[in-house]
Amino acid sequence: MTEVYRTFHGKILLFGEYTIITGSKALVIPLKQFSGRLAYPVSEINNPDIMTSRRSLNAFFEYLSNMQESSRTDLEKVTRGDEDRGLIDLERLGEELERGLFFRSSIPQEYGAGSSAALVAAIYDAFASNKINYNSERTEDMLMLRQIFSKMESHFHGTSSGIDPVCCYTGKTIFQDGVTLYTTEIQHLPESCKFFLADSGEKGETEPHVEGFNKRLSTDLAFTHVIEDEMTDMVNHCIHLLITGSMSYFAEALLKLSRLQLEHFDPMIPDPIRQFWIEGLQKEIFTLKLCGSGGGGFFLGYTDDPEATSMTFKQAGKKISMLDL
Known part of the structure; x- marks a missing residue:
């Protein structure tokens, strides 16, 4: 059998x-x-x-x-x-x-x-x-x-x-x-608040990006300061707000993290995603961040207007998948 x-x-x-x-x-x-x-x-x-x-x-x-x-x-x-x-x-x-x-x-x-x-x-x-x-x-x-x-x-x-x-x-x-x-468990999100996955359309290899990150940590003191003293605190704050259901503060915290990732993780963001990333920050309809090591694959998004967000990606020929947490 x-x-x-x-x-x-x-x-x-x-x-x-x-x-x-x-x-x-x-x-x-x-x-x-x-x-x-x-x-x-x-x-x-x-x-x-x-x-x-x-x-x-x-x-x-x-x-x-x-x-x-x-x-x-x-x-x-x-x-x-x-x-x-x-x-x-x-x-x-x-x-x-x-x-x-x-x-x-x-x-x-x-x-x-x-x-x-x-x-x-x-x-x-x-x-x-x-x-x-x-x-x-x-x-x-x-x-x-x-x-x-x-x-x-x-x-x-x-x-x-x-x-x-x-x-x-x-x-x-x-x-x-x-x-x-x-x-x-993540607290129940308001009906209008959704996480989603944006498909970059290309694969992303983990190992070379992690190696590059570690090398930069050991050679670039300014970068190390950003990661250890700024980004780490932002990540911890976002997790705390999400787990406790403090969604009115979560969107603002995620926006700050997204800006910091765009500035310092540029090699991990492929061109097709970068244009959406920037548009999201400018219009504040949705926010994108890395989802894993980046370079390709899925990127994580968050929005309080799923319909407008879906339309933005659809008009550019891209499809997103909403997540149920």
Whole structure:
């Protein structure tokens, strides 16, 4: 009998891109428009998407094998007591890969929507030797999940905070404060207030942008000051206002963050999005910000006039997707 695996949604990093590296808070929500799950091909074995997924899974398998080969891996170093909470049953995973296992996903890749995070969550859920329950909200379990997932997802991005796979694995909104993760809920927004996704029309690679950001932090003192002393405070303030439902102040705080990102994250904003970004700041109908590492993929927007915002993008031949938080 073929095993049926759990489905995992994508994710959206509402706040914390880049500043999470320098210690800001972060807020990640499930993106329920997209999902993926492990599966086996039936008649479409030569489907190009399936073949691409299988190649990716095999490369991930090799990565996990190498990790667990070196002194029982970095994953074992974050386990509790004698419980190998982070170790993957590689023998069983290898057997299932031989049977044609792949990741059937609607999550767009290199879009900041959690394609790798959902895959990490799926592999851990299906093949971890002694997995942490996805419904657990214990502080120590959340911390361990983040540490485990950080090691696993680093295969795809070079480095990973681990917070995105935690969101995908639990299916809950995740709030990071310091080293601690909490599940949380966003207060009900007024009917007219909406977050939305704007599609840049091109993919964005995470690793080179993160490397560029880190290099600039180490060489540009003025930039470091902006990130650590200004942008980090703005991000934390936006998260606080959103979680507490203080929406009358939230729009103004987000506007300030948007202006600062436009000024200092220019390489992460592609031309098709930049023109909308500037128009939003000028007309104050909507506000755009980064959604993940930028460079392409989705960008996050916020508006208190969804109809006018949709029309603005539609007239330019672009479509946006409203989010239900």
